[in-house]
Amino acid sequence: MSPEILRMVREVPSLAMAQLVPLQRGLLALTDEDDVRAFLMGVQLCLPGQPPILLAQVSGSKGLWSRPFSVSLGWSDAWLELYGSQTFHEVDPVFNGPVGEPIIWSELLLRRRSTDGRKMTSFRLACKRHGMTHGLSYIAERGENRVIVSVVGEAAEYDYYARQLLTMLLPSLADMAVRVLTRNARMANFTPRERQIFDCLTTQGLTQVEIADHLGLGLSTVKVHLKNMREAHGARTLAHLVHLLRTEDAA
Numbered sequence: 001m002s003p004e005i006l007r008m009v010r011e012v013p014s015l016a017m018a019q020l021v022p023l024q025r026g027l028l029a030l031t032d033e034d035d036v037r038a039f040l041m042g043v044q045l046c047l048p049g050q051p052p053i054l055l056a057q058v059s060g061s062k063g064l065w066s067r068p069f070s071v072s073l074g075w076s077d078a079w080l081e082l083y084g085s086q087t088f089h090e091v092d093p094v095f096n097g098p099v100g101e102p103i104i105w106s107e108l109l110l111r112r113r114s115t116d117g118r119k120m121t122s123f124r125l126a127c128k129r130h131g132m133t134h135g136l137s138y139i140a141e142r143g144e145n146r147v148i149v150s151v152v153g154e155a156a157e158y159d160y161y162a163r164q165l166l167t168m169l170l171p172s173l174a175d176m177a178v179r180v181l182t183r184n185a186r187m188a189n190f191t192p193r194e195r196q197i198f199d200c201l202t203t204q205g206l207t208q209v210e211i212a213d214h215l216g217l218g219l220s221t222v223k224v225h226l227k228n229m230r231e232a233h234g235a236r237t238l239a240h241l242v243h244l245l246r247t248e249d250a251a
Contacts, residue, residue: 023046023169028176036071040053046165047166051074051151051155054075055148056148075152091119094137099140099146100141105132105134109127109132110124134153134154136156137149138174145178197229201226208222
């Protein structure tokens with residue numbers, strides 16, 4: 001038995017384990033933003049009190065607060081607007097926390113330090129006013145794309161069931177989400193027709209001749225679209241293009 005499974009059996013309560021197994025399986029079915037949103041709603045329903053959850057994709061330098069895609073389930077719009085307008089990401093120790101390990105909010109947000117500047121002090125006070133001092137986050141990163149999954153509330157830190165479930169689930173969720181969203185960001189450069197052709201090729205397994213017939217296009221038109229798609233992504237062949245856009249190792 002693997003060390004990971006042994007740790008799950010020893011540390012995760014039976015109720016959390018019963019919830020964890022189907023959730024982990026469900027991660028494998030995530031293919032787009034709608035799937036990510038639906039999955040997060042399922043996670044929220046499994047947690048005590050259905051706490052607010054936020055998944056944010058950050059592209060480019062981690063010093064930029066850019067959310068081309070996010071799922072907010074119960075987070076305060078006022079808080080998100082304040083956070084963005086005050087550029088709190090610059091001092092937020094959670095946002096700038098370590099990649100690849102659970103981040104406990106209260107350990108970072110409730111400890112005043114002599115090095116705190118005016119902006120950090122303002123951020124801590126804002127967190128207290130908006131009830132954002134306790135929670136659990138996990139950050140996954142691939143290249144310049146980062147996904148941050150955060151669950152708000154004391155239960156995420158202190159409820160044994162919730163803490164163990166989230167500790168085991170959030171790494172897989174963040175890793176899967178960053179792969180899905182990074183891949184979809186690359187595919188966003190396709191025209192609507194190119195996305196149709198790519199879907200026929202990869203999801204339906206159609207040949208180029210069958211794609212042309214299915215979409216009512218000439219075979220030469222399909223070939224031109226595929227050639228443009230390959231060149232746009234630096235792919236040598238169709239198989240290479242699919243590899244770039246569908247595998248975990250896509251750049």
